[in-house]
Amino acid sequence: MHTFDLQHQLQADVPLHLVRLHLRVLGAFEHLLERISTRARTSQGERTLDEFFQRATYRLQLWVDGILESGDDNVHGILQGCELPPLDVALALHSLILSPHRYFEDSQLRFPQLNRLKEFPLYMVVAALYADNSGYVDRECQPAAERWKQITGLEFEPISSMESDATRVVRCPSCDEAARVPWTGAEGFAGPDFAHACTECEMPTTHDTLRAGKLFKALHKAKETPGFCLPNTALLIRGELDVEMRCSAITNEVWSCFESSDGQLIPLHDVATMAAAGGHSLMAYVAETLSKPDSAIRPESIPALLRAFEHSFPFTQDVVDARHFIQDIYHRGWSKLGTGQPSTGELDEAYACYGEFLHLVTTAARREPAWKEDLIWHTHQLMPERYRANVIGYTGLFLDHLPRGEDINAYRKPCANMGSSFADVRVSRSQIRRSAKPRCSVNLGGA
Ligand SMILES: [Zn+2]
16 A cells, blocks of 8 residues: 555544543553652662562453453443453553554453453543543542452552552462462562462472463463464464464474373473473473474574463563553653643654554565654554454554564574573563663564
8 A cells, every 4th residue: 555545544543532542541551650660769669660560460360350251241342330440450451452463362362351352441541530640530440449359359559459469379380279479578479589389289389480380281271172372373474373283283392392201291390300400490491492402393483482481471472571662652742741742743744654664564674663653553553453454454464563672682592592581581671671772673473
């Protein structure tokens, strides 16, 4: 499509009023992050923000499983007032959706209840906000707060939750026994040295063993349940899912790397013992085993395969790291309240840039998007079904977006390096955050 025609098509497909609602929501997210940062400055800095994002991801998981899942199917696509996500959950959901490939796979294969959301609930969130973006008006969110408290037992307001909800539930990576563990403290979940001993099987629960447990669970499910696959393996470049052929070949190959003589998977605690004997973390051992010479898995695809297991949350995308865009747009002034908001002319220019970006994306001249066109691109992605259909229509490809802070080169690093980064993934991630040049990245390929 000609760039000029594409620009006009985009203004129809991504309506301007949604871009303005999106800016308002970004302003509210930034306000919340500012309040967390202010608290963080007086205590433990970066670690408090990290804890906030981990809590938000956990709360998103509870919202998806407890609130979305139990929703009435008759109101397909429309959230009820009592289903309004807490503001931190809305932030985490926003990050989850801004990863179109992984979100599509998760919504098709792992969390079908996400399909109730035809789009991110921009109207609903904005309608509940105070005029100064400082959070939800109590009266507006009361039905949702009551339902949330009843289902999760947690505070609805994110900062109150950080202050008074001291624990979370984790499941043993080996025997699935549920345990309640503290968020903070030397061995709390939010820290890199999280440790808990399972009272049933004595398997240590750490970030490392939880990640390996997530992989082994996914492997079991992919092997035994038709229609399931390992994360990041099902999507083809033109946006179709191929679970039957492609994924089962990958699953069988990964399975055979950890297969015992009876054809079953080696129990996780035995793998942990082998890893410890060689002085490896469990995930480093997994990465090394997958890259052994007799493995048929292509070495360059192993980092992408393991990407979903760099964190133990059940989603494929890592929600914890994705916040640069919110701060970027805010510090440029566009999501601040008052005079800094963009004029219609400025937004027209942003549409034109986004059109040009899409026009170039399948050519050798393709480029990274600048922040203005990023705003339109991201607003488009907040309507996942429409985005997928539209970009395939414009470009022939299901164009993916890798959130800022994600080191795209990590996909290409040889596996030998992955081992060490898995050993201390939290630390290496905050280093990435500090050092990465803020930008969004384009991924043309399938998994
Ligand atoms: Zn256990």
